[in-house]
Amino acid sequence: MSIRVDLLLKTYGTQKAVNNISFAVGKGEIVGFLGPNGAGKSTTMKILTGYLQPDGGTAEVCGTNVQADPLSTKSRIGYLPESNPLYYDMYVREYLHFMAEVHRVGNRDKRVEEVIVIVGLTPESSKKIGQLSKGYKQRVGLAAALIHDPEVLILDEPTTGLDPNQIIEIREVIRSLGQHKTILFSTHILQEVEAVCDRVIIINKGTVIADNTLAELQSKHGQPLIRVRFQEALEPQWLERAISSLTQLEQVAPQEWEIAASDLEQAKKQLLELAMRENLNIVSLQSGEKSLEELFRSLTK
Numbered sequence: 160m161s162i163r164v165d166l167l168l169k170t171y172g173t174q175k176a177v178n179n180i181s182f183a184v185g186k187g188e189i190v191g192f193l194g195p196n197g198a199g200k201s202t203t204m205k206i207l208t209g210y211l212q213p214d215g216g217t218a219e220v221c222g223t224n225v226q227a228d229p230l231s232t233k234s235r236i237g238y239l240p241e242s243n244p245l246y247y248d249m250y251v252r253e254y255l256h257f258m259a260e261v262h263r264v265g266n267r268d269k270r271v272e273e274v275i276v277i278v279g280l281t282p283e284s285s286k287k288i289g290q291l292s293k294g295y296k297q298r299v300g301l302a303a304a305l306i307h308d309p310e311v312l313i314l315d316e317p318t319t320g321l322d323p324n325q326i327i328e329i330r331e332v333i334r335s336l337g338q339h340k341t342i343l344f345s346t347h348i349l350q351e352v353e354a355v356c357d358r359v360i361i362i363n364k365g366t367v368i369a370d371n372t373l374a375e376l377q378s379k380h381g382q383p384l385i386r387v388r389f390q391e392a393l394e395p396q397w398l399e400r401a402i403s404s405l406t407q408l409e410q411v412a413p414q415e416w417e418i419a420a421s422d423l424e425q426a427k428k429q430l431l432e433l434a435m436r437e438n439l440n441i442v443s444l445q446s447g448e449k450s451l452e453e454l455f456r457s458l459t460k
């Protein structure tokens with residue numbers, strides 16, 4: 160395994176930022192680490208990269224315990240922190256040379272040019288970092304994370320704050336890096352996971368709540384449902400009484416309901432009967448599968 164986390168615990172006062180989580184990432188996998196704000200993603204990543212000590216459990220990278228041997232693990236990890244700390248007064252090449260020196264990279268000139276090409280920095284590579292757009296600054300961060308050719312990349316929200324074109328471009332870079340490296344990257348955006356990842360680990364309030372391939376997640380949690388919108392407000396009991404095969408009922412907007420039932424066709428009929436009987440107006444009635452976005456919302460509520 161390239162990454163293994165076992166019963167990891169990190170507390171701040173009484174708050175468990177990371178609460179006994181365990182997961183593993185195999186060599187060559189691209190795994191999305193997904194969760195709402197404050198879920199514990201950055202904390203886990205900081206422990207994995209040796210920047211933070213856990214209060215319990217272990218974190219391993221390429222078979223080495225991070226806390227026991229931080230130097231060896233740092234040499235095998237490329238880390239792009241959420242804040243992407245860069246020296247704005249330095250030129251792109253100057254900064255990458257500096258990072259190459261920090262990592263004791265041999266043949267620095269050659270490696271700096273290589274990473275510039277890998278992350279698509281060539282057109283902006285003669286500028287000062289402070290003059291670059293956010294997307295290009297992010298590329299500099301990625302290039303720095305790659306400079307020592309690590310086996311594992313840990314990227315903390317690499318596309319946050321970028322415009323839609325830049326997001327797609329950075330995703331492309333991540334996807335192509337994933338052909339040769341193990342990547343764990345955090346995001347809030349489910350489409351990003353769908354676009355880039357083999358697998359997704361969802362974390363909420365410090366706990367892993369799903370660890371599946373996207374297809375598994377969909378079939379495990381995704382279920383056919385009806386979404387109905389009435390013109391009128393109504394009590395949930397009306398729907399509970401009307402639909403005989405109801406398995407789940409959720410109010411998604413003031414007059415809109417999501418209904419899961421074992422017999423969807425019958426449920427639709429019963430909804431129409433309810434509307435006629437009670438003089439209610441159905442504005443829209445759709446059936447389909449829960450999208451991954453909806454799934455994420457319902458898992459992390």
Ligand SMILES: Nc1ncnc2c1ncn2[C@@H]1O[C@H](COP(=O)(O)OP(=O)(O)OP(=O)(O)O)[C@@H](O)[C@H]1O
Nearest residue numbers: 171175176194195196197198199200201202203241
């Ligand atoms: N240094 C700290 N002191 C106190 N609490 C902290 C500290 N760092 C993180 N926390 C808390 O731990 C929890 C997890 O934070 P973390 O930054 O790991 O979440 P996250 O999933 O990365 O969130 P985001 O998506 O917003 O970056 C949060 O409630 C946060 O407030």
